[in-house]
Structures are given as C-alpha cells and as structure tokens.
Amino acid sequence: MKKYNLDLITRNCGKIDPYSIDSYIEIGGYDTVRNIFAQDCENIINEIKKSELRGRGGAGFPTGNKIEYVYKANITPKFLVCNADEGEPGNFKDRFLLENDPHQLIEGMIIASHAAGINKGYIYIRGEYNKAIGILEIAIEQARRKGFLGKNICGSGFDFDIEIYSGAGAYVCGEEFALIESIEGKAGRPRNKPPYPVSAGIFNKPTLINNVETLSTIPYIIREGAEKYTSVGTASSKGTRLVSLSGNVNRRGVFEVPFGISVREIIFNLGKGIPHGRRIKMVQLGGASGPCIPPEMIDIRLDYEEFAKNGLSMGAGAVIVIDDRHDILDILRNILVFFKHESCGKCTPCREGNRHILNILDKFITRTATEKDLSTLESILNVMTDTSFCGLGQAAPTAILTALKYFRHQFLLGIYKEFEIRNAV
Amino acid sequence: MLLETINKESRKSENILNALLEYQKSKDTNHISEEELAQLAEELGITESRAYSIITFYSLFSTRPRGKYIIQVCNDVPCYVNGSTNILEELEDYLEIRVGGTTHDGVFSLERTSCLGCCNMSPAIRIGEKVYGSLTKDDIPRIISEYRRKYHEEI
Numbered sequence: 319m320k321k322y323n324l325d326l327i328t329r330n331c332g333k334i335d336p337y338s339i340d341s342y343i344e345i346g347g348y349d350t351v352r353n354i355f356a357q358d359c360e361n362i363i364n365e366i367k368k369s370e371l372r373g374r375g376g377a378g379f380p381t382g383n384k385i386e387y388v389y390k391a392n393i394t395p396k397f398l399v400c401n402a403d404e405g406e407p408g409n410f411k412d413r414f415l416l417e418n419d420p421h422q423l424i425e426g427m428i429i430a431s432h433a434a435g436i437n438k439g440y441i442y443i444r445g446e447y448n449k450a451i452g453i454l455e456i457a458i459e460q461a462r463r464k465g466f467l468g469k470n471i472c473g474s475g476f477d478f479d480i481e482i483y484s485g486a487g488a489y490v491c492g493e494e495f496a497l498i499e500s501i502e503g504k505a506g507r508p509r510n511k512p513p514y515p516v517s518a519g520i521f522n523k524p525t526l527i528n529n530v531e532t533l534s535t536i537p538y539i540i541r542e543g544a545e546k547y548t549s550v551g552t553a554s555s556k557g558t559r560l561v562s563l564s565g566n567v568n569r570r571g572v573f574e575v576p577f578g579i580s581v582r583e584i585i586f587n588l589g590k591g592i593p594h595g596r597r598i599k600m601v602q603l604g605g606a607s608g609p610c611i612p613p614e615m616i617d618i619r620l621d622y623e624e625f626a627k628n629g630l631s632m633g634a635g636a637v638i639v640i641d642d643r644h645d646i647l648d649i650l651r652n653i654l655v656f657f658k659h660e661s662c663g664k665c666t667p668c669r670e671g672n673r674h675i676l677n678i679l680d681k682f683i684t685r686t687a688t689e690k691d692l693s694t695l696e697s698i699l700n701v702m703t704d705t706s707f708c709g710l711g712q713a714a715p716t717a718i719l720t721a722l723k724y725f726r727h728q729f730l731l732g733i734y735k736e737f738e739i740r741n742a743v
Numbered sequence: 744m745l746l747e748t749i750n751k752e753s754r755k756s757e758n759i760l761n762a763l764l765e766y767q768k769s770k771d772t773n774h775i776s777e778e779e780l781a782q783l784a785e786e787l788g789i790t791e792s793r794a795y796s797i798i799t800f801y802s803l804f805s806t807r808p809r810g811k812y813i814i815q816v817c818n819d820v821p822c823y824v825n826g827s828t829n830i831l832e833e834l835e836d837y838l839e840i841r842v843g844g845t846t847h848d849g850v851f852s853l854e855r856t857s858c859l860g861c862c863n864m865s866p867a868i869r870i871g872e873k874v875y876g877s878l879t880k881d882d883i884p885r886i887i888s889e890y891r892r893k894y895h896e897e898i
Contacts (some may be wrong), residue, residue, distance in 0.1 A: 345895060347825035407819035407858035445764065445803050446815075446859055448872045486760050488800035489857055503759030504793065564862035573865045606820065606858075628796035638862075640824050652823050662800075 320586050321576070324550065326558050327535050328574045331418035336453050339460035342421040348466055349430050350540045355474035359389055362433040368544035370556040375401055375492070375529030376633045377709075378622060381536075384526060387516040388434040391524035396436045399527045400427060402443035402450070403497060405489040406605035407656060408636035409527055411528040411560035414572040416443070416450035419534070422455035424480065426533035428466065429476045429540055434526055439480040442497050445487055447583070454482055489660035493708045494519075494527045496662065507532075507664045508708035529634075531560055535654065554623035559635050561620075563589050564642035566596065581616040596641040600725070604633020606653050607713035609720035610638065612657035631716070645693050646728045651717055654679060657714040668711025671702040675718065682732030689733060696722065746786050761788055762844060763798060772808040772851070780806075802856070810845045812890050814838075815856035815869040822858075826879075829868035831855075833880040834868075837887060851887070851892050 327329075334341040342348070354362065367382030388396055400423065415423065427439050443451055458480050461467045469477045488494045488506050491626040496506040498520050519525020535557070539547050548556040555577035564570045567589035575584065581601060585591070591597060598613040609630045611618070618624060625632050640649055658672040678695045679685040699715040700724075704710045722729060749765040766783060767775050775783070775798055784794035798804035814834060818827045831842065834853055838846055845852045861867040864876025875886060 404860055405857060408821050408862055409858075410860040410862050413860045443799075444860075446856070446869065449874075475822070483758070484761055484764065486764055486797075487857075488801050489801035500760065503789070505796045506799075533845075550829070562862060564865060565824050570865070601819065636862075638821055640820070644824055649820060652818070652820055656819055660857060 320581060322557050322573070322583060324574050324576055325545070326538050326547070326574065327422070327531070328415075328419075328560070328598040329742050330422065331414065334419065337456055339421060339457065339464060340483070342419075343464075346541075347421055348425055348464075350537050351425055351466055352472055354429055354432055354540065355472065357474060359433045359435065362429065362540065363389060363543050366433070366539060370544075370546045371532065371539065371547075372555075372622070373529055374531035374535070374559060376406075376631075378632070381528065381532055384516060384528070385430055385434050387455055388436070388526040389721060392401050393517075393524055394435075395438060395523055396434060396435045397520045397523060397525045398427060398431050398434070398439040399494075399497065399501070399525060400439065400441045400491060400530060400533055401459050401494070401497060401527055402441055402447070402530050403442055403492040404447075404530070404634070405492055405660075406607065406634055406636065407633045407653075408564050408602065408605045408638040409452065409562045410564075411562045411572045411635060412451055413447055413532050414560070415534050416447065416561075417453055420450075421461065422537055423530060424457060424461050424467070425538035427480060428471065428478055429536050430526065430528065430533060432476055436526060437477050437479075439478065440483050440501060440520075441480060442483045442485060442501060444485040444491075444493070449484060458482070463611075466532070474676075488654075488662070490662045490708070490710050493710060496708070497527070498525065505662075507662045508710075510707075519727045525695075526725055547651045549723075552616075552619070552621045552623075555621045557686045559632075562634075562636045563639075564636070565602075565639035566592055566638045568593055575620065575622055578619050581611075581637060582601055585616065585639055589639070590641065592641050596643065599640050599642045599644055600646060600721075601639040602640065602717065603636065604631055605636040605638075606656050607710070607716055608636065610650075610717050610724065611720065612724045615724070616716055630720075646721060646725050647679065647732065650721055651676070651679050651683065653717050654714075657710070661710065661714075665705075665707035666710060667702045667706045669715065670707075671698050671706070671711065672714060674698055675702075675715070682729055685732050686730045686734050687729075692729060692733065744786060745782055757785045757793075759789065760797065760801070762787060763794070764803065767804060769812050772849075773810070773813055774805040776804065776808075808845070808849075810850050810852035811894060812850060812871050813852045813854060815859070816842075817855050817856055817859045817861070817865070817867050817869075819858040821862035822865040822867060825865040829880055830866050830868065830878050830883065833883045834887075838884055850891060 353678040371381040372378040455508040490528045491500045491506040515525040569590045573588045600610045654676045663669045702715045776794045816831045867876040
C-alpha cells in the first residue's frame with residue numbers, strides 16, 4: 319500500500335512529553351549535538367545542501383546555501399532567527415511542531431548555528447501562540463540546565479543561547495525584514511532588499527532566518543544522512559513536508575507527506591473526503607496568499623517543478639478545501655478583508671491596492687460591475703504583483719488572479735448587462 | 744515606575760514589545776493610555792512617537808480601555824467556511840455588543856482577529872489566553888457564563 323503519512327520529523331509528536339527534556343533524550347534526542355562539534359562546519363553545510371532541503375516557510379530557498387552565506391560572511395556577531403510567526407490563514411503546522419516537539423527545533427537551531435558560526439538565536443513567535451511560548455520557555459530552560467544551551471556546549475567551547483521574542487499581532491512580521499524590525503523593537507515594516515538578511519539583518523549583522531519546520535528537519539538530516547532523506551520524494555523535490563489540511567474536510571489536521579503526493583490524495587485519503595457527500599468548489603493552496611484551483615486540477619502533485627509548471631506556488635503547505643455551498647466571490651472577499659487589514663501601509667500598491675480591489679469585488683458581488691471594472695481589477699492586480707514592496711503585497715492578489723483564470727465565469731456573472739437591456743428596448 | 748509591576752525578564756529595554764505587552768496584560772482594562780505611554784517610553788529609553796507607532800501598529804495593543812476578557816473571533820477562510828459568522832453573530836447577540844465593543848460591566852470585549860492557527864478546530868475563538876475550537880452557536884452561553892462567574896469570584 320502506498321504510504322501517505324510519514325514521520326521523519328513528526329515521529330515524536332504525540333509520543334513524547336513536550337514538557338520533559340528527558341523523554342526527548344530517551345528516544346535519542348540531542349545525540350547529534352553531542353557529535354556535531356567533531357565535524358567541520360563545511361561538512362555539515364554540505365550534508366544539508368545534499369539533502370536539497372528548501373525553506374518551508376513558503377519561499378522555498380535552498381537552506382544549505384542560506385547557511386553557507388552566513389557562514390562565509392566575515393562580520394560578527396551573527397544571528398539566527400527561527401521564524402515562528404505563523405499567521406497565514408490555513409497554516410498551523412508550526413504550532414503543531416512547537417507544541418509537540420520543541421526540543422527537536424532547539425536541536426536544529428544548535429546545529430545550524432554551529433555550522434554558520436552563530437552564538438545568538440531568537441525564536442520570533444506570534445503573540446497569539448501563548449501555549450507554544452510557555453512550552454518553549456520551559457524547553458529552553460531545560461536545555462540550558464543540561465548544557466545544550468549556554469556557554470561551552472557539551473565541552474566543545476561553542477557558545478549558543480536562544481531568546482524568545484513574542485510578536486504582537488501583525489501578519490506582515492512573518493516577512494523577514496518586518497520580523498527583524500520587530501525584534502529591534504519597532505513597528506514591523508519591511509526594508510528594502512538587497513542587502514538581504516544574510517548580509518545585513520538584525521542590527522545590520524548577518525542573520526540566518528529559517529522557518530520552524532525547516533530547522534526541525536535539520537536534526538533528521540544530520541542524524542540519518544542526506545541520502546536517506548533524499549530517498550523520499552520526487553526528482554525535483556526531496557523529502558517530506560508538513561501539510562495543514564483545513565476547511566470542509568472530514569479529518570482536519572497536520573500531516574507529514576512525501577513530495578509527489580497529489581492534492582486529491584491529501585483531501586480524500588488523509589482528509590477522508592468532504593462532509594455530507596458534498597462536492598469541492600475550490601481548493602486554496604498555501605494559505606490566503608496562495609492560488610485557488612478548481613476540482614478538475616486536484617490531481618496536481620506536491621512537487622516544486624510541477625507547481626511551477628502550472629504557475630502555482632506551494633506556500634507554507636496549507637490545503638484549504640471549500641465545498642459547493644460557498645460562493646467564490648464571497649470567499650475572495652473574505653481573503654481581501656484579511657489583506658486589507660494586514661497591509662502594513664508602507665508602500666502604495668499594497669495599501670491602496672487592497673482597498674480598491676475590495677471595492678471592485680463588491681461591485682461584482684452585487685452584480686453592478688462593468689466590463690471596465692474587470693479590466694481595472696486586472697490592472698490593479700498586476701501592478702500590485704509587480705510593484706509591491708514586500709511579499710505580502712506581491713502575493714495578496716494571487717487568490718484573485720488564479721480565480722480570474724479558473725473561475726472567470728463567476729466574475730462575468732457579476733457584470734451588469736447594460737447592452738442586454740438596451741437591446742431589449 | 745510603571746514597569747515595576749511586570750516581571751524583571753520582560754523589563755529589559757531591548758525587549759520593548761514584550762515589555763509593553765506584559766504591562767498591558769497586567770491591567771484589567773487591557774489598554775495603554777496616552778499618559779502611561781509617555782511614561783513607559785521614558786522608562787524604556789525610546790521616544791514617545793516610537794512607542795506610539797508600536798502600539799498603534801500591532802493589533803494586540805489598544806489605546807482605548809477594553810474588557811477584562813478579550814474575545815477574539817477568527818473569521819478567516821478555514822473558520823469562515825465552517826460557520827464562524829454564526830459564532831460571531833451569536834456572541835454579538837448574547838453579549839449585546841458589536842465587534843469592537845465592550846460590555847457595560849467591562850467584563851468582555853469582542854474583537855475580530857486574523858487566523859489563530861487553529862484551523863484544525865475551526866470555527867475557533869480565543870478568550871484571554873485560551874482557545875476554544877469546533878464551536879457551535881449552542882456552546883456560546885456556557886463559555887460566556889463560565890467567565891462571568893470567574894470574574895465575579897475574583898472580585
């Protein structure tokens with residue numbers, strides 16, 4: 319039987335006590351930390367590169383290369399940031415990892431820091447995740463007492479410690495520079511790129527920023543080897559990834575799946591289908607900033623290349639299922655309300671664009687739109703995608719752009735048929 | 744010294760956000776007034792304008808007094824398609840306030856929030872620091888009266 323649900327990085331979830339470091343050590347936790355210091359930094363970086371691990375926060379940047387950039391930067395001090403500001407609607411995989419296996423993340427942070435020559439790490443976690451914050455505080459304290467954090471870790475002469483930094487309710491702070499501004503104690507508005515955080519991040523020092531899932535994968539790669547990790551997945555996408563399945567499905571939750579699984583298999587095999595025998599209207603992939611696809615497309619496989627070929631992005635791995643009771647334009651409106659609220663206001667395309675899109679969308683919903691509204695809408699969407707300052711504004715139009723492609727008739731229904739009336743007279 | 748009311752660890756000036764959050768949490772009205780903000784800025788060694796830009800940027804802060812318990816209702820797509828609007832309306836009816844409002848007795852404030860990351864138990868709400876998930880309209884009276892009781896016991 320084909321295996322849908324793997325446990326490379328979720329093997330401890332639900333099996334160990336997240337409040338106890340001993341239950342993590344018992345099953346072999348922190349073993350890699352004891353052995354890591356005998357290894358060259360370059361070896362570790364090469365192993366991670368060989369694993370072809372890509373950032374799981376959404377951008378999919380090769381993790382090994384990112385670590386190497388920071389390793390090669392000759393400015394000190396350097397910083398590590400674990401991005402736990404999971405705010406994308408439909409994503410809860412990071413919360414799952416934080417609440418179930420905090421020590422795996424800390425272990426990953428120690429390995430990455432040793433490889434890149436970093437002595438100070440932050441976990442930037444959204445303020446709403448207070449349960450996870452509590453678990454992490456205890457986990458970090460326990461790791462300090464066991465000598466895995468602090469000065470001279472395991473007698474290696476390497477110092478590393480972690481500080482938790484809580485957000486205060488701003489989706490944009492998941493953007494790396496907005497997050498850095500927030501850690502520096504300011505309003506979280508993004509900065510100009512380049513320079514990138516790997517050369518000028520926190521206090522303009524080289525900063526390695528990785529998602530919770532990415533850092534939690536590193537202990538597995540170091541423990542089992544890149545070869546074993548890459549034996550799972552497809553030619554262009556190696557290993558597993560966590561999928562947050564939500565919306566109108568019978569079984570919602572976080573599943574660790576191998577790359578190559580189809581969206582259909584996720585919804586029907588792992589999610590046990592749609593409640594009350596209803597049908598799928600659309601599926602949104604990645605989260606609020608991800609593409610909306612029609613049910614005819616759900617055989618698409620989770621694979622970076624296949625997604626790119628279809629002009630889609632995987633984002634942070636959310637799969638939101640919307641059944642046939644719902645109206646596409648109504649759902650899009652809900653998404654736009656979110657972006658309008660979360661836009662930081664720094665750049666004009668995003669601040670004004672979201673507002674205007676919402677106004678035009680309302681015309682389509684009340685069936686008072688004109689042909690011109692359709693072309694204005696498309697023009698604003700393209701301007702936002704091309705000219706917004708950060709990823710938030712660039713990705714905010716994705717849902718509507720893909721809906722315009724796959725559900726165009728829904729928009730056409732919203733156009734006030736003036737010519738029909740004129741012809742009738 | 745206003746910051747003396749919160750724990751030492753959060754009081755460090757490099758952790759401005761946490762210090763402000765902790766301070767706000769220590770108050771029954773869940774808000775930071777302009778007068779307090781001026782003094783907090785001085786204690787943290789930052790300008791008043793910067794402190795103001797912080798508390799008006801992040802949605803967990805408020806410059807107006809709020810209730811002791813803040814009810815945050817998620818209405819993003821995963822909750823929305825599972826009926827979060829019904830939950831929101833039931834809360835409005837039961838508490839006799841609109842979103843953004845505070846009950847007369849100052850016990851509850853009702854707010855909309857962006858995704859709480861609890862999509863596996865949608866529709867979800869958060870009261871104070873506790874999350875309630877997989878809700879139906881019928882759950883609301885029980886949950887609210889629990890908090891009312893708790894509030895009166897504490898007084």
